[in-house]
Amino acid sequence: MVSAVFHAPLAASGSEAVASAVTHKAMPSVTPHVEPAKAVTQKSPYDWRGLWLAVLPPVLGFSLLIGIWALVSISTASSIPSPVATFEQAVVIFSDPFYRNGPNDQGLGWNILMSLERVALGFGLAAAVGIPAGFAIGRFEFLSRMFNPLISLLRPVSPLAWLPIGLLVFKGADPAAIWTIFICSIWPMIINTAVGVQRVPQDYMNVARVLNLSEWKIVTKILFPSVLPYMLTGVRLAVGTAWLVIVAAEMLTGGVGIGFWVWDEWNNLNVKNIIIAIFVIGIVGLILEYALIKIATAFTFEEVKS
Amino acid sequence: MNPNQTSKFIDIVGVEQTFKTKKGPFCALRDIHLTVAKGEFVALIGHSGCGKSTLLNLIAGLTTPTQGHLLCDNREIAGPGPDRAVVFQNHSLLPWLTCFENVYLGVERVFGAANKTTGATSENKAQLMARTDAALALVGLTPAAQKRPGEISGGMKQRVGIARALAMEPKVLLMDEPFGALDALTRAKLQDELLEIVARTHSTVVMVTHDVDEAVLLSDKIVMMTNGPAATIGEVLSVDLPRPRNRVQLADSPQYLQHRKAVIDFLYTRQVHVEKAA
Numbered sequence: 001m002v003s004a005v006f007h008a009p010l011a012a013s014g015s016e017a018v019a020s021a022v023t024h025k026a027m028p029s030v031t032p033h034v035e036p037a038k039a040v041t042q043k044s045p046y047d048w049r050g051l052w053l054a055v056l057p058p059v060l061g062f063s064l065l066i067g068i069w070a071l072v073s074i075s076t077a078s079s080i081p082s083p084v085a086t087f088e089q090a091v092v093i094f095s096d097p098f099y100r101n102g103p104n105d106q107g108l109g110w111n112i113l114m115s116l117e118r119v120a121l122g123f124g125l126a127a128a129v130g131i132p133a134g135f136a137i138g139r140f141e142f143l144s145r146m147f148n149p150l151i152s153l154l155r156p157v158s159p160l161a162w163l164p165i166g167l168l169v170f171k172g173a174d175p176a177a178i179w180t181i182f183i184c185s186i187w188p189m190i191i192n193t194a195v196g197v198q199r200v201p202q203d204y205m206n207v208a209r210v211l212n213l214s215e216w217k218i219v220t221k222i223l224f225p226s227v228l229p230y231m232l233t234g235v236r237l238a239v240g241t242a243w244l245v246i247v248a249a250e251m252l253t254g255g256v257g258i259g260f261w262v263w264d265e266w267n268n269l270n271v272k273n274i275i276i277a278i279f280v281i282g283i284v285g286l287i288l289e290y291a292l293i294k295i296a297t298a299f300t301f302e303e304v305k306s
Numbered sequence: 307m308n309p310n311q312t313s314k315f316i317d318i319v320g321v322e323q324t325f326k327t328k329k330g331p332f333c334a335l336r337d338i339h340l341t342v343a344k345g346e347f348v349a350l351i352g353h354s355g356c357g358k359s360t361l362l363n364l365i366a367g368l369t370t371p372t373q374g375h376l377l378c379d380n381r382e383i384a385g386p387g388p389d390r391a392v393v394f395q396n397h398s399l400l401p402w403l404t405c406f407e408n409v410y411l412g413v414e415r416v417f418g419a420a421n422k423t424t425g426a427t428s429e430n431k432a433q434l435m436a437r438t439d440a441a442l443a444l445v446g447l448t449p450a451a452q453k454r455p456g457e458i459s460g461g462m463k464q465r466v467g468i469a470r471a472l473a474m475e476p477k478v479l480l481m482d483e484p485f486g487a488l489d490a491l492t493r494a495k496l497q498d499e500l501l502e503i504v505a506r507t508h509s510t511v512v513m514v515t516h517d518v519d520e521a522v523l524l525s526d527k528i529v530m531m532t533n534g535p536a537a538t539i540g541e542v543l544s545v546d547l548p549r550p551r552n553r554v555q556l557a558d559s560p561q562y563l564q565h566r567k568a569v570i571d572f573l574y575t576r577q578v579h580v581e582k583a584a
Contacts, residue, residue, distance in 0.1 A: 221403070
């Protein structure tokens, strides 16, 4: 999903992807197998087929994953730990996620919180710069023509390539990681906001002209609400990318954080913890995505068809 | 008010509209001369692509003519404004505002600020809200005031659009195929309501339509347009049916049928071959 819009330029194809992301992908894959099950059990407890379809495929999917994992574990003579051993280790870790034994040995909870804090900072700065920039680029064709080549050039660059620049300029690991998050999450927000502004229906602008609305009313009552769904898609893509990037950035910069934790456990050859971290990273990413989708659907309204 | 001002409330003189396209200039309208009296209901009718919406947009001020000029109440139409309220074909309500807020947006703009030209002082919030409530009541939508456009039917949306336009107390009400997207029964109901509202408010209305019955039922004057490109006014028919009009009684009135036939004759006998050629 991330890559679909990431590779798309500001042109029509990009905005199609954005539009479909707003409408079609509003329902994540998580909900379908939760809600039908509820509905089915409420309506008629004898409709086993619906329940079956709702519960069986996800369970099978997870069983397959764990089965393959177990096979790999056996075939590598447990250098990849078995699911059971990992689970036992997870119980130990989650029983005390917030301990502190010095700067390099802290609980998983602290590591996740530190990573989330970096993401929030970098992402917040990117939103503060990217969303107004997107509005300006979408509103004025001159700016759009001026910045489009720059965005096209810089957007495909791997965020990690910016890390040395960050280290050089900010002379610290932490600001460099935040800088990396900033640079990777700013593009989807600029692009989606700009596309949203360019796609404000002409009908709404005609209404504004006939009612002779002030610039302030146009921005607050027409532009902002109609751009909001696009903007939130940009925000969602940005958070997704930021969460992908923070792990890699922290592996390089060190300190406290989930990425550093993975690297540290690798140096200790504690593979169980690495696998636990993979699951944790996945679940946190899923929660972030799900929360933003919920926000986006709350602000998406039926559009006028012309 | 002198008679000239009442009979030529809207005065369109020698208007021509040419659009620049990639294939070169495209002449949509030429040689348009039309006057609309105060309190008159005028229907613009013609085949699609004959420039009737273009003409309406010119009166609204959303576009400016390449030649000629348009006057409204003896003043040149220089741009869009709330004195010429538009009811859009697709209702164009803002989906994130409730029906009340949609209407209030226009009311606030027109009456919420002191008006230098008319000398009116600004009204307070209670007065503005009363105006909005009154407009929604006029179209029978008081119960739906707090609903969003997505929650109401197409006919109700169009009524909100009409309420939004009427609430601004415009000099002219411009309607661009207001009922075109509605089913026949809803359309008939809204036409009846519009007849009643116009009788009560004595509004000056210019309405674009492609429905012959609608044109004859509602208007005092039917402006029939030739086919585009370079469309112009082919014929103007005065509809002198007595008001209040009732669609059931009119259905077998010989006068009504005569008018209806005149319009159909123009549209399907005299203008049809041009369309084939185009």
